[in-house]
Amino acid sequence: MGFLALPLSNGWSFKDRDDDSSDAWMPVPAIPSTVQQDLIANKRLEDPYVGFNELKAQWVNEKSWVYRTELKKPDIPDGAKVVIVFDGLDTFASVTLNGHSILTSSNMFIGNRVDVTKLLLESEAPHLLEIEFDCAQQKARELRKNCPDHKWEGFNGEMSRLAVRKAQYHWGWDWGPVIMTAGIWRDVRLEVYSARISDLWPQTELDHSRKTATIIATAEINTAVAGYYTADFFLSLRGEGIAHQKFLVQIDSTKNVEAKFQVKNPELWWPHGYGSQTLYDISVSVSGAPGQELHKLSKNFGIRSAEVIQQPDKHGKSFFFRINGQDIFCGGSCWIPADNLLPSITRERYRKWIALMVNGGQTMVRVWGGGIYEDNAFYEACDEMGVLVWQDFMFACGNYPVWPELLESIQQEATYNICRLRHHPSIVIYVGNNEDYQVQEQTNITYNYDDKDPESWLKTDFPARYIYEKLLPDAVAKLSPTTFYHPGSPWGDGKNTADPTVGDIHQWNVWHGTQEKYQIFDTLGGRFNSELGMEAFPHLSTIKSFVENESDMFPQSHVMDFHNKADGHERRLMTYLVENLRIATDLETHIYLTQVVQAETMMFGYRGWRRQWGNDRQCGGALLWQINDCWPTISWAIVDYFQRPKPAYYTVKRVMEPIVVGVCREHHDWSVVHARPPTKTKYEIWVASSLREVQNGTLELRFLSVANGQSIRPPSVYNVTIPANGSATIVSDGIIDHLTHPEPYVLAVRLWIDGRVVARDVDWPQPFKYLDFADRGLVVKAENGIKSGEQILTINALRPVKCLVFEERDGVQISDSAMDIMPGDQQTVTVSGLTGSELPLKYRYLGQ
Structure with missing residues (x-):
């Protein structure tokens, strides 16, 4: 017979382990699931994302559950x-078949396989499969109590979480709720076979010239019966066979x-914007x-080389990525799990998130260590x-214990997920x-970088x-x-993490x-900025999804604060608002103003760090915190839970274009000089480029009055040479002489190449609250595009x-937003996904 996989996704029921009532057992709609999803489906739990329902759901966290x-x-x-x-049991799971214990698992991050041949052959009758999920919250507290000498230090959630190999954000984070899931969170199935391929690993070795690649394909084959078997390896590209062994x-x-193949003139895999994403296929069959x-x-894989370049230089020691010999500025985002109820994230939803990153010009995503191996x-x-992936192992914000059983579980976890x-x-x-x-630094836990004896580390208070x-680098190696x-x-060679x-x-x-x-964000950066951020409210439609009462639709309502988990968010967010903008009390304007601050923050940071990439790689990249949310909330995300981009998404997109131009006046700290003007x-x-060839263009700088849009001095024009994959100061x-021209004015630059504007930037007098934005003379005209459901917006001011x-609408894509519009510089925006009956998109701008 061949290999047979039988999904066990239907026919399950579940209950509270301690509920012995006649109606305790409830049907499970489908596996994978979590107990919260199943309780909601049985109308035993309200949506924990709405209002204060997170609090109403806390009882679920304290229970143990049984599935059968x-x-x-x-x-x-x-x-x-x-x-x-x-493929995944969350988290303390005891599995029985016909009353016989067949598995005990305590790690959410690993898969398990159990041979049940003998038990199934014992009888023809239906066989009862039962899984008891012990309360992870209670188990964590017990484990902590049993290890009193350990220093349980960390940020976010309760520190007992450090004892459990479960997604750490389930204990609550400064952007997410406390929702302790349990259940069969990934697929479960029966496999029947006499032989199976348990692993297929295509290793690629690309020679220095990148003209030849060696593919070493290793297949691990398991058999139920000893004997002779045939293993056939096939290498193909786009469905066409290349080689066979x-x-x-x-x-x-x-x-x-093991099979080894030589590929001449291989088609390489590149991050988007640098080349194609060519994927080869390696397959093996056993007969x-x-x-x-x-x-x-079968597995798809790419042929490419990837290096992290760390070399001493005038700035210290570099940290940047080189793919196929090409230095890559890695602008992108950090990623948290896209939902607290993980099985609800569909393949389509994942793909839309990554498409949003690609359309936003983002090159890298960092899978954060407090979530899951995705x-x-x-x-x-x-x-x-x-999209390049920076993959954290699942440890976050804490001093983790290392008793032997836990280390063994972590070893299994690393092995399972790397493979x-x-x-x-x-x-x-x-x-x-x-x-x-x-955490080690801030809590004065011992760390002697010069001590290179791994066994001694286990005896310190930073085990x-x-x-x-030791464990993880050995596993990767x-x-x-x-x-x-x-x-x-x-981390940086044992030095202070800052x-x-x-x-x-x-x-x-x-x-x-x-x-x-x-405004000085770029001066605060390092060799690689792997986290940074600014909060902003999500769009009004997202807020309406969790605010139940109209009376709570104001910026400082109780439910609004409840959905912002960041410590001190009130004073932090208002500090940046009051320093820069004229404060408003109506909700729509408040939402918009927070989004302006976030957009400006990301622009100042990314624009400066892109310049610092330069030709000496002072800054290797920036990954903002964060691209996404795990529930409808107010956070640092630049795209909210419902995949609705905030304005910052577009400012980052513009700064990550292949060619960008920047203009910036020196920061005049009005709060320090008591608003005395300079x-x-x-x-x-400056100009920056990620292209491989030098470009020549023309740059125009205009000096425009904020009040009336008129030029206050003649424009300056420069013939510029744009370096390949670098930046240049123009x-x-x-x-700016404020005595000669005391009125506020903007510096507006445009860069032309071959008669086409390829980049723009605008520097504004700061802060915005001092400026009068009345009567802008903005005109937005909409015309039907070539494609169905497409509109072209023509914008003048x-x-x-x-x-x-x-306005962001579900199913509608906007090519640009959060734009600065200058007189005499018409811009266009493409809107796709509209239906004929929809009204034109709403819009707003600062001071409207």
Whole structure:
């Protein structure tokens, strides 16, 4: 017989373990699921994302749950095995079949396989499969209590979480609720086979010239019956066969079979914007003696080289990514799980998230260490669309304990997930943890970088160092040796994690920390800025999804604050609002103003760091916190839970275009000088490019009055050479003379190449609250585009317009938003996905 997989997705029921009432058992709509989803389906729980329902759902966190189903014995040929496969059990799971214990699991992040052949052969009757999920919250507290000598230190959630291999954000974070899920959160199935391919690992070696690639494909084959088997390997590209190798092997139980292929002039895999996302296919089939195919497994992979370049230079030590010999500025985002109820994230939803990143010009996504090793669909989308993946291991913001059983579980977790993920070309770095070294620093836990004896680390009050600097790097070196490993984020060769000269840093001195002005964000960066952010409200439609009463639709309502989990969010957000903008009390305007602040913050940071990429790679990249939300909330996300982009999404998109231009006057800190205006201000202009060829263009600088839009001095025009994959300063010593021209005016630059405007930028007098934006003379005209459901918006203004934002509608895509519109510079926006009956998009701008 061949390989047979039988999904066990239907026919389940569940109950509160301690409920013995006659109606305790409830039907489960489908597996995978969580207990919360199943309770909602049975009308035993209200949607925890609405109003204060998170509090009403807390009782679920404190319970243990039981799931059960009846298995029908499949046809089992002589010599075949039957295995139950659990791709994910959340988290403390005890599994019985016909009353016999077959599995005990305590790690959410690993899959399990159990041979049940003997139990199923004992009888023909339906077989009862039962899974008891012990309360993770209570188990965590017990484990902590049993380890009193450990220093239970960390940020976010209760520290007992550190004892449990469960998604840490389930204990609540500064952007998410406390929802302790339990259940069969990934697929479960029966597999019947006499032989199976348990793993297929395509390793690629690209020679220095990138003209030849060696593919080493290793297949692990399991058999139920010892004997001779044939392994056929096929290498193909776009459905066309390239090479084939066949092996006759004797297998007693498990054997690795290896095939090696040479590929001349390979088509390389590139991040989007740098080349194609070519994926080869490697497949292997195993056949028995008569030639009958018993099992076949295929994987897509890419041929590419990936390096992290860390070399001493005048700034300290570099930290940037080089793909196929090409230096890549990695502008992108950090990623948290896209839902608290993980099984609700569909393949289509994953793909839309990655498409949003690609359309937003983002090159890299960082899978954050307090969530999960993501679903296969996530990485497949990154492979296919060309988004580089920075993959954290699942440790976040804490001093983790390391008793032997826990270390063994972590070893299994690392092995399972590296083997599952290592064929994805998008994954270019594994990182040991998120901010655990910061916890060590801030709580004065011992860390002697010069001590290189791993066994001694286990005896210190920072034993988790053993995980990050021994266990995990050893696992990566063994299982995915060509992938770079970095001990933590942030981390820099054992120096202070805030050191901007080495490694990566989390730059939170805007918003957190010293709460610096966002106008100087770029001066706060490091060699690689792997976290940074600014909060903003989501769109009004998203707020309406969780605010039940109209009386709560104001910025400071109780339910609004409840859906913002960030410590001190009231004073932090209002500090940035009051320093920069005229405050409003109506909700729609307040939403917009917070979004303006977020958009400006991201622009100042990314624009400056893109310039610092330069030719000496002072800054290797920036990953904003965060691209997404796990529930409808007020957070740092630049796209909200319902995948509705905030204005910051578009400002980052513009700064990540292949060619950009920047203009910026020096920061005049009005709060320090008591609003005394300067007499003179310096300004600079620069260009940056990610293209491989030098470009020549023409740059125009205009000086436009904010009040009337007129030029207050003649424009300046420059013939510019734009370096390949770098940046160049065009003007370094420009002067604004405020005595000669005391009225506020903008510096507006446009860059032409071959008669076409390819980039724009505008520098405004700061702060915006001092400016009068009345009567802008804005005109937006809509015409039907060539495609069905497409509109072309033509935009003009008589006076400078700040942050023109278009309404976000589900299913409607906007090519640009959060725009600055200058007199005499018509811009267009393409809107797609509209239906004929829909009204034109609403819009607003600063001061409207």
